[in-house]
Amino acid sequence: MINVGVLGATGAVGQRFVQLLANHPWFQLTTLTASERSAGKPYGRIVNWRLDAPFPEAVADRIVSPTTVEAVKDLDIVFSALPADIAGTLEAEIAEAGVIVCSNASSHRMDPDVPLLIAEINPDHIGMIELQHDSGRDGCIVTNPNCSTIMLSSSLVPLLPKQIESVTVATLQAISGAGFDGIPGMAICDNVIPYIGSEEEKMESEPRKILGSFNGAEIEQADFSISASCNRVPVIDGHMLSVWVKAGCDLNEAKKAYAEWRAPFSGLPTQPEETLHIFEEPDRPQTRLDRNRGGGMTVSVGRIREGIRYTAMGHNTIRGAAGSSVLNAELLKTKGYI
Numbered sequence: 141m142i143n144v145g146v147l148g149a150t151g152a153v154g155q156r157f158v159q160l161l162a163n164h165p166w167f168q169l170t171t172l173t174a175s176e177r178s179a180g181k182p183y184g185r186i187v188n189w190r191l192d193a194p195f196p197e198a199v200a201d202r203i204v205s206p207t208t209v210e211a212v213k214d215l216d217i218v219f220s221a222l223p224a225d226i227a228g229t230l231e232a233e234i235a236e237a238g239v240i241v242c243s244n245a246s247s248h249r250m251d252p253d254v255p256l257l258i259a260e261i262n263p264d265h266i267g268m269i270e271l272q273h274d275s276g277r278d279g280c281i282v283t284n285p286n287c288s289t290i291m292l293s294s295s296l297v298p299l300l301p302k303q304i305e306s307v308t309v310a311t312l313q314a315i316s317g318a319g320f321d322g323i324p325g326m327a328i329c330d331n332v333i334p335y336i337g338s339e340e341e342k343m344e345s346e347p348r349k350i351l352g353s354f355n356g357a358e359i360e361q362a363d364f365s366i367s368a369s370c371n372r373v374p375v376i377d378g379h380m381l382s383v384w385v386k387a388g389c390d391l392n393e394a395k396k397a398y399a400e401w402r403a404p405f406s407g408l409p410t411q412p413e414e415t416l417h418i419f420e421e422p423d424r425p426q427t428r429l430d431r432n433r434g435g436g437m438t439v440s441v442g443r444i445r446e447g448i449r450y451t452a453m454g455h456n457t458i459r460g461a462a463g464s465s466v467l468n469a470e471l472l473k474t475k476g477y478i
């Protein structure tokens with residue numbers, strides 16, 4: 141078994157990691173960390189379990205560690221669900237100590253030697269790890285994109301060969317995206333908030349790295365513009381996107397590209413049968429009905445119509461965070477990095 145830990149194991153993403161890793165066939169969850177407020181106490185006592193999945197009793201008595209290099213330096217992999225302001229320095233120090241860091245935080249996403257990885261979308265970017273090893277880092281950092289960016293980039297990939305010129309996107313994002321203490325109920329009930337700090341900037345930059353090509357030394361970014369407008373809506377989980385794509389194809393060619401696209405590999409434990417599910421019904425995808433498709437790992441796409449316009453939706457803390465990160469680690473194992 142491969143020994144793994146979760147940094148920030150009590151938060152919205154951290155709890156998803158614990159849920160997904162508790163019975164993982166390859167990874168043994170040995171270490172859970174959180175802030176000084178939680179360290180030294182049994183996980184089952186201090187965690188406020190808020191997921192729509194049963195609490196994994198096997199970790200109830202595990203004593204929460206402080207979030208330090210010392211606490212995780214003997215592990216093979218750590219999954220990071222830390223706030224970005226803490227993750228920057230700490231993740232780099234943990235990677236220097238020889239550990240593989242699979243991170244959800246934004247701190248290292250745009251580093252020139254760090255893969256911004258969605259396993260089925262840009263698996264060859266994993267080669268960027270060699271750049272980190274070349275510069276003397278014993279371990280490495282592999283990052284997940286921003287949660288809305290994962291839905292956008294995954295849903296754009298079938299159209300990539302059709303010469304995308306520009307992308308316009310408007311989001312309807314769930315409140316779990318802001319973390320457990322992110323948005324008070326009084327602010328979001330019966331309301332829509334047309335602002336999510338730094339989200340539009342991330343959506344306009346990260347997909348160009350993800351959908352760019354890696355030539356062995358650097359990423360040549362995808363050559364199209366993105367304009368994003370992000371909104372918070374009162375749903376618990378699931379980010380929905382309305383997308384407009386200017387590309388060199390007509391509607392029939394676009395629909396054919398979606399129907400024919402397949403993930404480049406299959407069979408990893410956390411990989412869904414369908415990375416993309418294409419709906420023909422006029423009123424799908426819907427957040428509540430479709431967010432758990434493929435165990436929360438499938439991105440649903442529908443309403444593909446003249447323009448080209450479509451709707452995409454996925455589970456923000458599973459496909460958009462913890463699930464994608466675990467799948468990235470599974471890919472690392474199959475490629476011999478673990």
Ligand SMILES: NC(=O)C1=CN([C@@H]2O[C@H](COP(=O)(O)OP(=O)(O)OC[C@H]3O[C@@H](n4cnc5c(N)ncnc54)[C@H](OP(=O)(O)O)[C@@H]3O)[C@@H](O)[C@H]2O)C=CC1
Pocket residue numbers: 147148149150151152153154173174175176177178179207220221222223224226227244245246285286287316317318319320321456457460461
């Ligand atoms: N929510 C989402 O959909 C997504 C989140 N992300 C990113 O994932 C990361 C985690 O987000 P999320 O789970 O939502 O956040 P939460 O606020 O829900 O959880 C934060 C976690 O970090 C711990 N923590 C807070 N301060 C410290 C500290 N000073 N030292 C050590 N640990 C600390 C908390 O522990 P304690 O309980 O002890 O305070 C908790 O475990 C962020 O970087 C976020 O941007 C990325 C994609 C999607």
Ligand SMILES: N[C@@H](CC(=O)OP(=O)(O)O)C(=O)O
Pocket residue numbers: 244245246285286287313314316317318336339342456
């Ligand atoms: N900002 C996203 C979630 C998130 O934390 O993203 P990032 O890791 O890029 O800051 C949301 O609110 O839905």
